Every structure is written in structure tokens, then in C-alpha cells.
Amino acid sequence: MQCKQQISQDSIKQSENNYTLHTAMITLALIGTVVLLEVFAFYKYMTANHGVFKKMGIEHPPTSWFFGNFNLAIKYGVFEAQKIFYNKYKDKKVYGWYDSRKPVMVVRDLDMIKDIFVKNFASFTDRYTLFDFNPPFRDNLLNLRGEHWKHVRNIVTPTFSSGRIKKMTSHIHKNTKVFLENIQQMYETGQEVELRDLSAAFTLDVIASTGFGLEINTLKNPKNKFATEAQKVINPNPVLFTFVLFIPELSKFFSTLGFPIVPQKSMVYFAQVVDQIIEERKRDGLNGKVNDFLDLLMNAEKEEEQMEQRELTRSELHAQALLFIFAGFDTTATVLSFTLFFLAMNPEVLKKAQQEVDAKCGQGLPNYDTAQALTYLDMCINESIRVASPAIFINRRCVQDTYIQGIHIPKDMIILIPICAIHSDPEIYSDPDKFDPERFNSENKATRHPYAHLPFGQGPRNCIGMRLALLELKIALAALLQKFSPVPCSKSVYPIKLSKVQPRAQDGLWVKFEQRMK
Numbered sequence: 171m172q173c174k175q176q177i178s179q180d181s182i183k184q185s186e187n188n189y190t191l192h193t194a195m196i197t198l199a200l201i202g203t204v205v206l207l208e209v210f211a212f213y214k215y216m217t218a219n220h221g222v223f224k225k226m227g228i229e230h231p232p233t234s235w236f237f238g239n240f241n242l243a244i245k246y247g248v249f250e251a252q253k254i255f256y257n258k259y260k261d262k263k264v265y266g267w268y269d270s271r272k273p274v275m276v277v278r279d280l281d282m283i284k285d286i287f288v289k290n291f292a293s294f295t296d297r298y299t300l301f302d303f304n305p306p307f308r309d310n311l312l313n314l315r316g317e318h319w320k321h322v323r324n325i326v327t328p329t330f331s332s333g334r335i336k337k338m339t340s341h342i343h344k345n346t347k348v349f350l351e352n353i354q355q356m357y358e359t360g361q362e363v364e365l366r367d368l369s370a371a372f373t374l375d376v377i378a379s380t381g382f383g384l385e386i387n388t389l390k391n392p393k394n395k396f397a398t399e400a401q402k403v404i405n406p407n408p409v410l411f412t413f414v415l416f417i418p419e420l421s422k423f424f425s426t427l428g429f430p431i432v433p434q435k436s437m438v439y440f441a442q443v444v445d446q447i448i449e450e451r452k453r454d455g456l457n458g459k460v461n462d463f464l465d466l467l468m469n470a471e472k473e474e475e476q477m478e479q480r481e482l483t484r485s486e487l488h489a490q491a492l493l494f495i496f497a498g499f500d501t502t503a504t505v506l507s508f509t510l511f512f513l514a515m516n517p518e519v520l521k522k523a524q525q526e527v528d529a530k531c532g533q534g535l536p537n538y539d540t541a542q543a544l545t546y547l548d549m550c551i552n553e554s555i556r557v558a559s560p561a562i563f564i565n566r567r568c569v570q571d572t573y574i575q576g577i578h579i580p581k582d583m584i585i586l587i588p589i590c591a592i593h594s595d596p597e598i599y600s601d602p603d604k605f606d607p608e609r610f611n612s613e614n615k616a617t618r619h620p621y622a623h624l625p626f627g628q629g630p631r632n633c634i635g636m637r638l639a640l641l642e643l644k645i646a647l648a649a650l651l652q653k654f655s656p657v658p659c660s661k662s663v664y665p666i667k668l669s670k671v672q673p674r675a676q677d678g679l680w681v682k683f684e685q686r687m688k
């Protein structure tokens with residue numbers, strides 16, 4: 171009897187065990203299926219667009235399901251990858267590229283590029299931006315689309331007219347004097363100088379001054395709040411940025427979790443600076459008397475309910491003011507530092523540039539008109555931007571189905587103009603790594619396609635700050651060359667090895683300054 175009971179208890183236990191095992195297996199199988207389905211769904215999501223170019227009959231590099239073609243940018247570096255495939259498809263007007271899951275049409279043909287920038291502009295009014303910004307930066311020109319962009323651009327354009335920029339020369343002069351004092355000190359102490367940081371401090375001081383009438387003095391006090399916050403904005407969190415590069419949709423998710431790609435606190439800091447200056451100027455009756463961008467933007471500002479055609483809201487004003495800082499200082503610093511370095515490494519070019527400066531500017535600081543007359547210096551700057559362009563590429567988003575030169579560009583296709591590859595195409599610029607300003611004399615320029623040099627973009631959506639940047643560069647370079655000569659030093663590495671991901675020299679741009687004997 172006892173034995174029978176024991177047997178039935180054992181069998182109950184056995185069947186309980188079986189049941190538990192069975193349930194565990196079903197659960198595991200269910201989890202496995204869900205995981206598999208999710209992996210499959212993710213795979214489908216990542217590869218959903220990978221057939222686009224094949225259907226269009228457009229060639230592209232072989233794709234990886236996760237990276238698209240991004241693994242090639244990681245393998246070779248952004249510059250090199252652009253050059254490799256630009257050359258690989260040299261007999262094509264366009265080729266395809268997948269930024270992870272996103273198809274991007276790369277346009278090589280210069281006539282097609284011209285049509286995209288100008289003739290067919292109505293189809294390419296917008297830029298593609300990786301993520302949407304929050305206020306106070308949301309409504310900035312770089313980011314805005316369609317009619318909203320047109321409205322703001324029309325209001326802001328007069329701010330950058332020759333007349334307005336001419337009036338800003340005094341701001342540039344003030345900062346150039348401090349720049350020269352710094353160089354004098356470096357010369358006296360025999361210091362070897364890395365040009366990048368020096369140039370960035372100068373161009374940030376100029377933007378703070380021409381933009382907002384502020385004297386932040388980064389050249390003397392590199393850790394000032396304005397400069398540290400600006401550095402945070404132009405160097406977003408690299409981990410989050412990489413995630414968003416692969417899956418742009420994640421940017422909203424990170425933002426909601428309180429981790430925006432561009433630090434929101436820094437943006438708010440700059441908006442508060444702008445608000446404070448506006449209040450002070452209104453209080454002190456200084457409206458229209460400071461000759462900076464804020465002055466002009468303030469005149470264009472109106473309360474939302476009183477809005478007329480040609481006025482900005484405070485939110486639009488914030489966004490433009492902030493954009494001028496971020497679009498204006500790092501780019502100009504890149505050109506200033508590379509140009510000075512190239513001059514130091516090419517003594518014949520340096521001598522010629524100095525002779526021109528002496529002849530056209532004499533001893534005083536170059537003004538707006540003398541700066542326009544510095545044609546050889548202009549050639550040096552153009553050549554420096556060709557070799558090391560601050561913008562690696564330009565993009566546009568196609569807003570309506572369009573045919574250009576027999577090629578169908580569907581609505582929403584992202585267009586990429588490979589500036590670096592065009593600037594170093596040996597069929598356009600022979601021996602492209604060589605620094606040779608003569609490429610930009612009027613005779614040589616006339617033999618080239620006008621769209622073979624695109625450092626500031628082209629057409630109605632080109633760089634609005636180009637004239638200001640060139641004026642600032644010419645005044646700073648000419649003033650420096652009047653008194654000093656940049657020369658090679660023990661740390662100089664030439665020819666330059668460009669960084670794989672950004673317009674920087676891998677080994678820095680090191681020079682020494684010598685005082686000129688006249």
C-alpha cells in the first residue's frame with residue numbers, strides 16, 4: 171500500500187517536473203521566436219531601402235545590411251572614402267551611397283551640380299539635417315525648410331550686404347590688434363605655435379564682436395564662458411552622435427530622455443546672452459548704434475501678434491544669432507590656420523603675398539577697400555580652402571520629382587555634392603595635393619568649370635557669411651604679414667596629413683613667427 175502511494179507521489183512529481191520543463195521550453199521557444207522576429211524586423215528595417223539604386227539603374231558600392239556603405243567611411247575615413255568612390259565612378263554623372271539605411275545620390279557631374287544649385291533650385295530648396303533641433307536653435311537658417319527658410323533668408327540677407335559688413339570693419343580691427351599682440355609675445359618668447367587654437371580664439375572673438383558687440387577676449391582668456399560653451403556646441407557627444415548617424419530616428423528618443431545631441435544647456439546660455447544684450451540696449455537707447463548683427467536682427471524683430479511680412483520672431487532671432495556663432499568661427503578658423511601654415515611652408519608664396527600687402531596696404535591696418543584689392547592673398551586663401559575645405563560635402567533634399575540631364579531624382583532623395591573629392595580631382599587640378607595659388611589667377615580660373623570650386627556652396631542657399639569670412643581672413647592675414655613671417659619650426663609636418671574625419675591636420679599646424687626687417 172505504502173509502496174503504491176510512493177509510486178503515485180513519484181509519478182505526480184515526475185509529471186510536475188515534465189510540466190515545468192514543458193512550460194520552460196514553450197517560454198524559451200516563445201522568447202526565441204520573439205527575438206528572431208525582432209531581429210528579422212530590425213534587419214528588414216535596416217535594409218528596406220537598399221534596393222533603391224539598383225531599381226534606378228544607378229551603381230553603388232557593395233552594401234552591408236547594417237552599415238549600408240558606412241563601413242567604408244569607417245574603414246577609409248570620410249575624405250578618403252569620398253575620393254575613392256568619386257574616382258571609381260569617374261565615367262558616371264551620379265552614383266549611389268547608403269548612409270546606413272538612407273540612400274544618398276552623390277552627384278559628380280559639375281553641370282548637374284549647377285542645375286541643382288541654381289536652375290532647378292525650386293526642387294532643391296531644402297537641406298537634409300540628421301536631426302531636428304529644439305528651440306532656441308530650432309528655427310536656424312541651416313535647418314529651415316521651404317517657405318519658412320525663404321522668409322527668414324530674405325530678412326537676414328541685408329544684414330550681410332557689403333555696406334553693413336564694411337561698417338563691421340572696426341570690430342575686426344579691434345580683435346586683429348589683440349591677435350597681433352599675442353603673436354608679438356609668441357615671437358619674443360620664441361614659442362612654437364599650433365595655429366588651429368590660436369586662429370579659433372581669434373575668429374570666435376570676431377564673431378562675438380561683430381555678432382553681439384561683446385569683448386570676450388578668448389585670445390587672452392581661453393577659458394571664458396562664451397568660448398567653453400561654444401566648444402561644447404561644435405563638439406557634440408560622440409557616442410550619441412554615432413548612434414544617430416546610423417539610426418537618425420534615435421535623436422528624438424535621446425532628446426526625450428534628456429540627452430540631446432547638441433547640449434541644450436549651452437544653447438539656452440547663448441539665448442540668455444542675446445536676451446540680456448537686447449534688454450540692455452533697449453534700456454540704454456543703443457538700438458541701431460552698435461553696427462553688429464544683433465543690432466540689425468533687433469530691427470527685424472517683432473512680437474508674434476504684430477508680425478508683418480519682413481519681421482522675425484524672438485525664436486527666429488535666437489536661432490540666427492546662435493547659428494552665426496557656430497557656422498562662423500570654426501569654419502573661418504580652419505581657413506585662417508591652414509592658409510598661414512601653407513604660407514610658412516612655401517617661402518616664395520609668402521614673399522609674394524607680403525610684397526602685395528606692403529604695396530597695397532602700406533603700414534596701417536588694411537581696411538575694407540584695401541582688403542578687396544589683395545588679389546594674390548585672395549588666390550592663396552582660395553587655394554588653401556581648396557586643399558582643406560571646412561565643409562566636406564554639401565547636401566540638398568529633393569522636394570519634388572525632378573529630371574536633370576536625363577536622370578530621374580525622386581522626391582525626398584538626398585543629394586550629396588562631394589566637395590573634397592571635386593577639389594582634389596586630378597583631372598580638374600593637376601597634382602592636387604600641391605599648394606599652388608596660381609591655380610586661381612584669372613587665366614587659370616577661366617579654363618575651369620565655375621562649379622569646380624565650391625567651398626561656400628552656390629546658388630540661393632549658399633553661405634550667407636562668405637563676404638564677412640573673406641574680409642576677416644584678409645584683414646587678419648594682411649595685418650600679420652605686414653609685421654611677421656610665419657616660418658617652419660621643429661614640430662612642423664609638411665606635406666600635411668589630413669585627419670580622416672574632419673578638416674584638421676593629424677600632426678597639427680605648427681609654425682614659429684619671425685619679425686620682419688624692413
Ligand code: HEM
Binds near residue numbers: 495631635
Ligand atoms: C571660411 C568660412 C566659411 C565657410 C567655408 C563656410 C561654408 C559654408 C557652406 C559650405 C555652407 C552651405 C552652403 C550650401 O549649402 O550651398 C554654408 C552655409 C551657411 N553659412 Fe557659412 N561658411 C563660412 C563662414 C560663415 C560665417 C562667418 C557665417 C556667419 C556669420 C556663416 C553662416 C552661414 C549660414 C547662416 C549658412 C546657411 C545658409 C542658408 O541655408 O540659407 N558662414 N557655409
